[in-house]
Amino acid sequence: MAKIKVRTKTKDRITTVSAMIRHPMETGRRKDPETGVIIPIHHIQEVTCLLNDETVMTTVMGTGISKNPFIAFHIEDVDKGDILTLSWVDNLGESDSIKVVIE
């Protein structure tokens, strides 16, 4: 199951990076509809984006970012073949990462 999807679109060496991460982003305030038990807080805390091992963007987030977080942003001076790495870590220490080659 792919947990991260990254799409890139480059024009004039500026790349729009669009990333979607599959994650429940539980606030810790929601009750299980069947049992009535509170579902524990579970959310992404940090998203990091590297371009060829250099940090270009970091996000710190709380529970106010929607389920299955989506982020889009720009990076500049991008060359064909550059490698983009996007990774996340959540409050339970779970993490994932993906590498994409810029076309």
Place this chain on the structure above:
Amino acid sequence: MNSRRGFLKSLGYGLILLKTGLLFPLKTLAAWPKKAFSSEEPQDAIRALFGDRTITESDRIHIDMPRGAENGAIVPITVRTDLKNVQSISLIAEKNPIALLAQFSFNGKGRGDYLRTRIKLAKSSHVFVIVEAGGELCSAKRYIEVLKGGCD
């Protein structure tokens, strides 16, 4: 050769420090600011992030967000700015249980001129955007009607 390389290296590092305006290693940038994310009130979150620094309202920050949302669980928001050397963009909801939604930091080739994400909103309120650019703090806000709260 070695000293020249060393010089270039330290020059590059110095430029990074200048650009981010920070004098500690880049890794600590990503440290999750627990205090900022435990504040209910926007001003407490802002203080936790930026201390008592002055924030100026700016018409160079454009917030694209619907005027109303039936469901506050998924509200798309786009921030555009022509401010130069954007270091970070912070999103804050006026009436959410936790005011700070997220802070996006840009380094090196990361451009802070455009940001798009999806946020949760508990009720009708303002959304505040704070852009840190060239060492200055600038802000903008937009009001949105929310019919069904999305913060449970």
